Amino acid sequence: MTRFKPRAVPPRPQWQLEQQGLHPLLARLYAARGVTTRSQLDYDLKQLIPPAQLTHAADAAVLLADAIEAGARILIVADYDCDGATACAVGVRALRAMAGDAGAVIDYLVPNRFTYGYGLSPEIVDLAAEQSPDLLVTVDNGIASIEGVARANELGIATLITDHHLPADTLPAAECIVNPNQPGCEFPSKHLAGVGVMFYVMLALRAELRTRGWFGETIAEPNLANLLDLVALGTVADVVRLDGNNRILVSQGLKRMRSGRINPGLQALFRAAGRDPAKAGSLDLGFMIGPRLNAAGRLADMSLGIEALITDDPARALNIAQQLDALNRERKDIEAGMQETALAHLDAIDPSEAAALALFDPTWHQGVIGILASRIKDRHHRPVFAFARGDNGEIKGSGRSIAGLHLRDALDLLSKREPGLFKRFGGHAMAAGATILEADFPRFRDGFARIADELLDVADRTRTLDTDGPLEAGYLSIQTVRLLEDEVWGQGFPPPLFDDEFLVDSQRVLKEKHLKLRLRKDALSIDAIQFNFSTAPGRRIRVAYRLAINEYNGVQSPQLMIEHFENT
Structure with a gap:
């Protein structure tokens, strides 16, 4: 069952935003999302929380600056998703620019997820040790890597952990840890993605090297704002909450993409996706670019994706982007087959x-x-x-949650109730991973269901669509689509979702799975589409929709993208 719940729009903030010059529709949408003054929508870089407020960022800067001055070998250990890939690219590009030709060697290592799993494990440290690094820098991982850091310490390799995941009760014995969610860190934004954390560390490093007089005629001080397109992509793709600080990072990254100041790899990925970076929006990053980059980590090796982001050769970038696009198509085919099997399981x-x-x-x-x-x-x-089945009798699981159940906390509780069940687990509120023995799957399945039953209220089990209510007929236009696309939307700051009742004038099925409708309300008639529909519409329906542009034979027209409908 699905419940429509229009967002409350406090009238005074809405009025204030209009008085401060905001478009009336945007004033309504932003007031419903807790914005009370236009200053909260000031996405200038000067509004970023200073790096000095991120606990241990300055210590990390000293550690990295010392390594650069000493001509050390610095090895970044990346994660295999989009956040990890962009964080790695930010680190490689920034460190190489700041090290110049002074002798420091900056490289990266991204573990094959199917061979090594997630995080800085002892096996990954041994693999890294073959390159004789002086300093390991994790990005988007490491906060739970107690054994891996211990192994690095045994080998005399220093470690710098940069991560954003929730820590366990015990932290690794690293040289330095930068994580806004570690105990004692009072950084105001707890929602930085891994790439955001690494960007902050690079800002702190540049400040440290500046105080040391490092930059001059031989090594130019880099403009780190040029990396914000990567920061924006990783932040949106990792579905972290877009609080005010993250919205600044994403807004600035989109601004650079639209103006043509874009990473060659991202430029190539936009081209492979058939999208124009001059019109880049949050949805492009989350649903078009991010999945193509993620495809490397899902089916092959994320080093392919990282190479796309660190090369300055447009031809090489395009070649890699085409490979990533092919992998993404393969991923879609695999996913379709898996969904069929999953639905068969659910029939029971x-x-x-x-x-x-x-x-x-x-x-x-x-x-x-x-x-x-x-x-x-x-x-x-x-x-x-x-x-899915792993090696040595293990199975590896990936979880997604709904509001009301903190997934990592649920796994932690299950681990206490079922000692020995987990080989490993980790994650955060809405997504988590776990490895167990195949023979223990029934124990996990039943225990997970019992804990969810205890923690989820009845209301939580009803899907609630928070909507922005009806959209006036005059706003059902291409101009409105452009207006909304220029804004920053994402997790915790959701894109507009409207709802209204319509008459169905016509309907047809496309490619046996998509529903194409012609809807009417009073004098208005408009096209609508629902992808992968499962229910046939009646004569009158209530629709939750996003406003989009349909282009056919070079002609553009507004169209409703249906997220859900109910017959009325």
């Missing part, structure tokens, strides 16, 4: 009666189970874990 149970779902199939691909879990979660509005 009633998902509406279960508090949570855990699924396993020996044929599933490890790199796609996170997307599968997300699709099943969206379909049934339940926390979902999907598992």
